[in-house]
Amino acid sequence: MIHQVETPIVELHDITVSYHKKPVLWDIDLTLPSGSIIGIIGPNGAGKSTLLKAMMGLVELSSGYVRIFDQDLDQVRSRVSYVPQKESVDWDFPASVLDVVLMGRYGKLGLFTRPRKADKEVAMECLRQVDMENYAGRQISQLSGGQQQRVFLARALAQEADLYFMDEPFAGVDAATEKAIINLLKSMSKQGKTVVVVHHDLQSALEYFDWAVLLNLRLIASGPVNQVLTPELLQETYGGKLTLLAAVGDLLTKKEFPSRE
Amino acid sequence: MSMNNILEFLSLTDPNVRYVVIGSILLAASSAIVGTFTLLKKKALVGDAVAHSVLPGVCLAFMLSGVKNPVYLIIGAFITGWISLVLIDTITARSKIKEDTAIGLILSVFFGIGILMVTVIQKSGNAAQSGLDHFLFGQAASLVGNDLVVFSGIALILMAAVWLFFKEFTVIAFDENFARSIGFPVRTLELILTTLTVLAVVTGIQAIGVVLMAAMLITPAAAARFWTDKLKVMIVLAAGLGAFSGLVGAYISYVAPAMPTGPWIVMVVSIIAVLSFFLAPRKGILFRLITQRKFRKQMLEENILKLLYQLGEAQGSYYQPRTIEEIVARRPFQMSRLKKGLRNLNRQGFLKSTEKGWAYTRAGKRKGQRVTKLHRLWELYLTEYLRIAPDHVHEDAETIEHIITPELERRLEEKLRYPKLDPHQSEIPYPKL
Numbered sequence: 001m002i003h004q005v006e007t008p009i010v011e012l013h014d015i016t017v018s019y020h021k022k023p024v025l026w027d028i029d030l031t032l033p034s035g036s037i038i039g040i041i042g043p044n045g046a047g048k049s050t051l052l053k054a055m056m057g058l059v060e061l062s063s064g065y066v067r068i069f070d071q072d073l074d075q076v077r078s079r080v081s082y083v084p085q086k087e088s089v090d091w092d093f094p095a096s097v098l099d100v101v102l103m104g105r106y107g108k109l110g111l112f113t114r115p116r117k118a119d120k121e122v123a124m125e126c127l128r129q130v131d132m133e134n135y136a137g138r139q140i141s142q143l144s145g146g147q148q149q150r151v152f153l154a155r156a157l158a159q160e161a162d163l164y165f166m167d168e169p170f171a172g173v174d175a176a177t178e179k180a181i182i183n184l185l186k187s188m189s190k191q192g193k194t195v196v197v198v199h200h201d202l203q204s205a206l207e208y209f210d211w212a213v214l215l216n217l218r219l220i221a222s223g224p225v226n227q228v229l230t231p232e233l234l235q236e237t238y239g240g241k242l243t244l245l246a247a248v249g250d251l252l253t254k255k256e257f258p259s260r261e
Numbered sequence: 262m263s264m265n266n267i268l269e270f271l272s273l274t275d276p277n278v279r280y281v282v283i284g285s286i287l288l289a290a291s292s293a294i295v296g297t298f299t300l301l302k303k304k305a306l307v308g309d310a311v312a313h314s315v316l317p318g319v320c321l322a323f324m325l326s327g328v329k330n331p332v333y334l335i336i337g338a339f340i341t342g343w344i345s346l347v348l349i350d351t352i353t354a355r356s357k358i359k360e361d362t363a364i365g366l367i368l369s370v371f372f373g374i375g376i377l378m379v380t381v382i383q384k385s386g387n388a389a390q391s392g393l394d395h396f397l398f399g400q401a402a403s404l405v406g407n408d409l410v411v412f413s414g415i416a417l418i419l420m421a422a423v424w425l426f427f428k429e430f431t432v433i434a435f436d437e438n439f440a441r442s443i444g445f446p447v448r449t450l451e452l453i454l455t456t457l458t459v460l461a462v463v464t465g466i467q468a469i470g471v472v473l474m475a476a477m478l479i480t481p482a483a484a485a486r487f488w489t490d491k492l493k494v495m496i497v498l499a500a501g502l503g504a505f506s507g508l509v510g511a512y513i514s515y516v517a518p519a520m521p522t523g524p525w526i527v528m529v530v531s532i533i534a535v536l537s538f539f540l541a542p543r544k545g546i547l548f549r550l551i552t553q554r555k556f557r558k559q560m561l562e563e564n565i566l567k568l569l570y571q572l573g574e575a576q577g578s579y580y581q582p583r584t585i586e587e588i589v590a591r592r593p594f595q596m597s598r599l600k601k602g603l604r605n606l607n608r609q610g611f612l613k614s615t616e617k618g619w620a621y622t623r624a625g626k627r628k629g630q631r632v633t634k635l636h637r638l639w640e641l642y643l644t645e646y647l648r649i650a651p652d653h654v655h656e657d658a659e660t661i662e663h664i665i666t667p668e669l670e671r672r673l674e675e676k677l678r679y680p681k682l683d684p685h686q687s688e689i690p691y692p693k694l
């Protein structure tokens with residue numbers, strides 16, 4: 001059940017990604033529709049984060065190419081925003097909440113230009129949208145997990161992009177924060193923005209997303225959420241059918257085969 | 262080292278002294294500034310490896326050119342410093358050897374070769390005149406003439422570069438993937454930062470020496486981190502600490518010319534770091550110990566007041582004096598601490614001492630009652646809202662009763678709707694209006 005889209009906002013053409021010669025994504029052919037909230041779903045280690053990184057050009061591709069807005073990523077970077085897993089940074093870094101949100105303006109500012117007053121105002125406005133304006137001066141080491149997540153969201157909002165990639169924005173947040181975040185994403189999508197979200201909880205997936213992508217080392221399904229979240233496809237994603245693929249991957253590391261000649 | 266000596270030194274009347282002082286301050290401050298980012302990027306060990314790896318380059322430059330020209334030496338240092346970095350990267354990427362092992366390996370091999378070359382040069386009888394032996398442990402006083410101009414020049418370039426790249430370095434140190442996602446040339450920026458690190462090491466080889474240069478890079482920043490959570494303040498503070506220790510090094514060089522300066526400079530900055538570790542607010546150990554002691558004292562005093570309240574409750578009279586025996590019979594306080602607590606409470610006006618024992622003042626009773634109330638409210642909250650068994654809630658309430666703020670107290674009361682009884686059917690006492 002892999003639905004291809006006519007005029008996709010993101011197009012992956014035959015992507016393979018490997019770490020130390022071991023492929024963790026195999027031959028992904030994927031197109032995503034614009035203006036929707038898209039969930040990427042799969043078990044731990046399925047390659048969800050890697051898929052986002054591949055779309056953002058943060059990992060080397062063993063094969064294939066990515067097109068965004070039907071262009072090369074480098075041409076459209078200012079319209080794309082990436083929110084890493086919040087565990088990927090050291091929150092003991094000497095910075096305030098506002099400092100981090102201001103980083104969202106750096107892409108627009110370019111090199112060597114310092115943030116101006118207008119950028120600070122945009123940053124404050126973004127903090128307000130995630131309900132964190134009272135924390136602007138707070139040290140980031142003194143935030144809870146949910147607050148860290150909101151700060152990352154505010155930074156993404158400050159980028160004023162059209163396409164957002166978010167790696168597990170709901171991880172480690174309470175129900176109220178989760179609700180606030182999803183409402184924010186929904187209002188963004190109403191403004192015509194596209195949001196791609198890595199997500200873990202199947203229960204809420206049906207309600208949150210317009211489009212779902214099931215992933216486990218390979219692409220299992222991609223399409224409107226109610227057609228994708230079926231028992232059979234979920235079984236295929238979470239069931240043990242892929243042991244063969246994993247075993248071959250292991251073999252490739254051990255034998256040091258090139259994954260592409 | 263008389264007082265006169267210090268005054269003469271500090272007055273900077275001797276132009277030679279002036280140059281040495283300016284040079285030492287500049288290069289210690291600039292390496293501390295660059296080192297702030299080395300530390301934040303968690304590359305402290307790499308800095309150490311580079312510092313040791315510049316030695317063979319310096320020696321080689323001297324052997325090939327036959328003169329001690331700072332420009333040649335810097336080029337030599339720069340080349341081997343860079344080679345060591347490339348090798349560490351290659352070993353880590355291409356083999357199963359982990360980064361720390363690779364660093365240790367490269368550091369010892371390069372430094373070993375460097376020492377060997379120093380020995381060879383010394384044997385050739387050229388060393389004293391070249392002053393090459395100073396490159397191991399540094400000699401600030403030798404920073405004169407050409408050397409001073411070149412090393413100070415580099416120090417200024419370093420500072421300017423960090424100022425220029427401040428925003429870029431900050432974002433790659435905090436969140437490299439994000440920096441890449443907004444199209445910043447992360448590899449180039451890292452290359453620049455690494456180059457600055459190597460240069461910072463190079464500026465220090467003459468005054469501080471290769472052995473201890475890494476400490477000069479990292480220690481001021483590490484000390485500064487204890488005092489502040491703001492990156493800009495941290496950089497300025499690190500520079501200040503670096504500059505101060507550089508000044509001390511220059512002074513040592515002035516009064517004891519035979520003494521190597523590197524160890525002195527590093528010792529000063531290390532003492533500052535250790536003091537910061539103990540004394541700094543919030544992060545320092547001493548501060549934490551004091552806070553803990555304060556809290557323990559507060560707990561003891563509140564527990565005494567609470568106990569007197571319970572005694573009063575049991576006997577229906579709150580203001581009656583209680584002997585120490587009565588108190589201990591109800592709750593086994595440690596005797597010395599109990600007496601100290603009672604004396605403190607007396608001094609603060611919560612208790613008064615009478616012939617028949619210790620008695621509440623009005624303020625004392627009010628406070629004892631509040632703690633009792635908080636204890637019981639919290640027990641009730643735990644059983645009602647968290648569904649914890651009534652016989653499990655006491656321990657928790659023993660701590661929480663001391664930290665609940667008046668706002669939380671009000672919220673707790675409202676949430677539980679001013680209950681009358683706690684889970685053990687004891688009355689929850691409210692102040693009479």
Ligand SMILES: Nc1ncnc2c1ncn2[C@@H]1O[C@H](COP(=O)(O)OP(=O)(O)OP(=O)(O)O)[C@@H](O)[C@H]1O
Binds near residue numbers: 024044045049
């Ligand atoms: N930097 C790396 N080096 C080597 N292997 C990696 C690296 N990053 C990820 N992997 C491996 O690639 C596979 C996919 O990882 P990825 O992080 O993309 O999974 P994920 O679906 O995001 O998992 P999770 O739900 O746990 O976040 C895993 O087997 C992981 O061990």
Ligand SMILES: [Mg+2]
Binds near residue numbers: 050
């Ligand atoms: Mg992940």
